[in-house]
Amino acid sequence: RKEVEQDPGPFNVPEGATVAFNCTYSNSASQSFFWYRQDCRKEPKLLMSVYSSGNEDGRFTAQLNRASQYISLLIRDSKLSDSATYLCVVNLNYGGATNKLIFGTGTLLAVQP
């Protein structure tokens, strides 16, 4: 079983749609959680951290369910510029100076005009 699992998509949605991505992780010791965005042939960039209470950043809402080991990202009012691959990321901390980010394989979003 992969440590972080995501539906690879693609999700093809029209502009203005609401789309949700889900992610599950296998290691209950995971301590912090993120969504990164990766445009085609570019580097990943942090989109937002995910907090236990849920958090929102403009059109983006992230949720975490530690009991179910489940993370979600909701994008409202999709824009063409949202087209990218969304990577679910968890952090495993081994104590001291050792953190390790584990990346999911990503979910591809294509927003259509």
Added chain:
Amino acid sequence: DTAVSQTPKYLVTQMGNDKSIKCEQNLGHDTMYWYKQDSKKFLKIMFSYNNKELIINETVPNRFSPKSPDKAHLNLHINSLELGDSAVYFCASSHRAGGPTTDTQYFGPGTRLTVL
């Protein structure tokens, strides 16, 4: 100013050759990383250095040798290149590696390695 830079951006080489990829960050971060992203787009950590000290070494063939001359640089040398080494290699840095949370990792633009 580029925060995390890598050179070269593209690298095409023959099997069996030895090549190096360089990475520099000007963010004043303590920790640097090398990741490999394969053809299936799976991004996996290879190495992590904190203040020039190796702290993560995933199961990577010993043909791959990272070197950190100072905390702003982390280079990756690859000996005896194989077809399966073809991938995009990303360097990243973060402010600190320890603690209960991880500071944001900033990625370089990637080096697309093709082994023929």
